[in-house]
Amino acid sequence: MGTRSVKLAKVLGIRIGADPSWFLALFLIILLLGDRFDAVLPAESPTVHWALAVAAALLFFGSLIIHELGHAIAARWFGIQTQGIDLWLLGGVARLSRDARTPKEEFVVAIAGPVGTVVAGGLCVLVGLLLQGDTSLVDAALLREGADDPLLALFGWAAAVNVVLLVFNLIPAFPLDGGRIARAIAWKISGDRRRGTVVAGGLGRVFAILLAVYGVVILMNGDTVSGIWFLLIAWFIGGAARAAVVTSEISEQLHAVTAGELMDEQPAWVPQDATAIEAEEEAFAPFGVPWAAVLSQDGRIVGVVRIERVREELNAGRPGTPVAELLDAGDAPHVGPEATLEELLADDRLRELGALPVVGADGTMRGLVSFRSVRDALARALPGTDLQRG
Incomplete structure (x- = not known):
């Protein structure tokens, strides 16, 4: 992913890039949100609706960058360098120079991403509360029809998205952050990194199956876009979970052989x-x-x-x-x-x-x-x- 990415910015000395698939995700999010803001804010012009959609997409991906910067900053504390942060179709990824060497490193680096999401979501909530008027922040977050403040709708939606990102990432299924936290805990208890990876990888595969089933159900009910989206996420999580177990076995060999x-x-x-x-x-x-x-x-x-x-x-x-x-x-x-x-x-x-x-x-x-x-x-x-x- 790193070799194909387009450079977007540099933050804290870390290159922020975008995989070509990110541009497809950006287009889809703007397209879907443009229609949604049109329904929620009927009194505003189409120009406002699409401007809000673009701003909302940028806030969403900005939140992902803050999440990945959390991982990068925590990794730097342990002497792990970040080779770059890349946005892609299904989110973002921080490319670290090496894997964690202790359960503590694994836990701290993993939990730092959700902490970044809490910070990003908290800022959106704070702005939303300052803008709150006749329409409540909760109504704005859920994009309920009848909202009368475009900015409140924008930051309310962004706050809701960060809550969803936080909950989703904390699911104990590898390679989600919750799965990495689960691996750190299993690693600490068993004293065996590979065993911790097998546990987290197994949880990841179970979760991928559940997501795939849910995606098929949604497809059968006529929601094609959401169904395909859930199937893509299931495919990614399942593949990453299997790869983690294989990589762990290789890593064990790399640590077992000495000069x-x-x-x-x-x-x-x-x-x-x-x-x-x-x-x-x-x-x-x-x-x-x-x-x-x-x-x-x-x-x-x-x-x-x-x-x-x-x-x-x-x-x-x-x-x-x-x-x-x-x-x-x-x-x-x-x-x-x-x-x-x-x-x-x-x-x-x-x-x-x-x-x-x-x-x-x-x-x-x-x-x-x-x-x-x-x-x-x-x-x-x-x-x-x-x-x-x-």
């Missing part, structure tokens, strides 16, 4: 007191590696030396140049043996170098984990793959 399990325990390396010619003869020529770790006498990593630097010295007729003078600038790149497959996949240094030294808490080098070994481990973690292979 210590994947590393080569006898990689090429160079002593700190070696010369350029010794590095060439002992590491680069026999192993054909593009770089090698440089270790002190007690096995601690002091840096990395690349084959280009060594051969520059040899070609210049300086075979006795100490390797210590040829090290890459900065700290030596490395990972700990406890680094998970998920963390290795996200490490740009691994893709750049092709491998990373695995260094223990005492600073000594334990081995070398390669991008190839990480790629093979990922392949074994994918669904349908024999995890016992290799």
Whole structure:
């Protein structure tokens, strides 16, 4: 969804975009509300009716953005970045850089969206109360015929929509926020993230079936638009719930495999007191590696030396140049043996170098984990793959 979205704005440093399907949703909402405002406010001109419809649609999607910003702000508190917020046919979604790692993170990030909806709805209620006159805010919210204040009808409707969004999102069915809250609770009680996801995913599939049945009933009663809408939502929730269970199984594999399990325990390396010619003869020529770790006498990593630097010295007729003078600038790149497959996949240094030294808490080098070994481990973690292979 993110790659196809059209940028609409940037809020708090977060890109707000719209999937092409959002424009269809915008058109349908304006079309339906234009007719509704025409029935509710017969004394107003068609221009007012359609202006209210456009404003109401913008308030609706503005409320969705505030909801998703709630998720984004809470995620930022836990160090989770938001890659963007996208509006689409069935609502909005905040694309986070990673999933929650603890039940607390899951619960707080999930509940923050409904909190945003409460804020958005509360503002609409406040404005509605200030505008309230002969027509009550409740009548305006329900768009009952006979309303006499266009702005009251607008903000009353927006307040009602936020109430509906709040109640709907708190239904304990994944991937709705209520389902994520249920997953956090089940995760906390069981101590097992996957079990929590299975529980929430199961609730999501049950709710999707109920929605689908309701959509079919509405269709049979002649309300085609609402029936199709409920069937679309049921399809989305059911698919997302199934995908969540599968993704959770993959995630478990990504967290179960560590660098210590994947590393080569006898990689090429160079002593700190070696010369350029010794590095060439002992590491680069026999192993054909593009770089090698440089270790002190007690096995601690002091840096990395690349084959280009060594051969520059040899070609210049300086075979006795100490390797210590040829090290890459900065700290030596490395990972700990406890680094998970998920963390290795996200490490740009691994893709750049092709491998990373695995260094223990005492600073000594334990081995070398390669991008190839990480790629093979990922392949074994994918669904349908024999995890016992290799």
